[in-house]
Amino acid sequence: MTTDAIKITGLRKTYGVSGRQPPKVALNGIDLTVPAGAVFGLLGPNGAGKSTLINILAGLVNKTAGKVTIWGFDQDVNPRQSRAAIGVMPQELNLDPFFTPRGALDVQAGLYGVPRAQRRTDEILAMIGLSDKAEAYARTLSGGMRRRLLLGKALVHHPHILVLDEPTAGVDIELRQMLWHNVRRLNRDRGMTIILTTHYLEEAEEMCDEIAILSQGAVIARDSTANLLGQIDTRTMVITPESPPTTLPAATGIEVANRSDGSLAFTYHARRTNGEEVLELVRRSGIRIRDVRTEQADLQDVFLNLTRAGAA
Incomplete structure (x- = not known):
């Protein structure tokens, strides 16, 4: 280890x-x-x-x-x-169309020098859900089944x-x-x-x-x-009002936007503003709340921020 x-x-x-x-x-x-x-x-x-x-x-x-x-x-x-x-499941479907799944796994194991007594062909076929297709030609398998077979090939040598x-x-x-x-x-x-x-x-x-x-x-x-x-501390509180406000509330450090479903999105930075301050802004504006939920940054936000910075 x-x-x-x-x-x-x-x-x-x-x-x-x-x-x-x-x-x-x-x-x-x-x-x-x-x-x-x-x-x-x-x-x-x-x-x-x-x-x-x-x-x-x-x-x-x-x-x-x-x-x-x-x-x-x-x-x-x-x-x-x-x-x-190391075993690699490639993105490309690189399978011999004239091999069966069982044959493909046995050949792959042989290429890695796995003795027959140590091969787990049936176990792998069961795990990837191809036991009933073990003797079918690879060319007859669906795209999803071929991907399963790629996973099986990556596992034959333990x-x-x-x-x-x-x-x-x-x-x-x-x-x-x-x-x-x-x-x-x-x-x-x-x-x-x-x-x-x-x-x-x-x-x-x-x-x-x-x-x-x-x-x-x-x-x-x-x-x-x-x-x-955690690198992105942007939060969004989404308020569904009882009735549409005549004007949007405003406060330093809080961005407010109307959404197409009638809700209001309050975006702020958690390090500088807390959720209670957002709710207080809503109350001061006379908005009655029917529903409220929060949204946090996801990995896509982090990914886009970092890759844009890396390309700059």
Whole structure:
């Protein structure tokens, strides 16, 4: 057991000249650690370097500089052990259409040198809900079933770390729920470290213990999900009045806006203004309250603030 599932120091990747295109810096000196047993989010806009980073971890892309340690194994010194410690569920559907799910899992296990006696093909097929399709050709499977099979292939060699690259992009709600149920079980019951990239920020907010945000090939933020959310102290109190006010109330530090449903949105900074001051403003304005609720910043607000600052 290692304290850090992954440790990255000074990681750089520059793609060479292509045609008339100049060299492209994809990763610009990344330092990052992922604790063992965590569900870790890796977020960033398109072109931030997430796919390059994942491909380097998987051994599919050679780095330009830096050091990568996976489950205690230096990628340069022990490449086979480091690759065996990680399983990757890619975003692309890269399946042989003439293999059955059972055949695909057995071939994948063979490529990793897993002895037949240690293969868990039937267990994995049951977990991903493909037991009844075990002998069907992959070309006959639906898109959702093919995604399940990708997850199964990533698990055949008993990895300590599972990387999910946009696993729920374009899938239905049922498959999404099944996937997250399995991910939580792998993390909880087996202590598997999960690394997730996703454009669905609500998923990252719900699933991840910690998050790193990439922009232009660099890590611009890395913290617990709770601490990242705490970086934005904007609050919104939404008041539904008994009757529409003739004029909007006004006070320093509080922005007031009419919403299309007839409610009033009072936006303020929690460090400078508290909720009681907002309610007092409403009372002074003679507004009778039918309903009240509060809204807090979510991960999307944090993400947009940080990536805009990183691009500036």
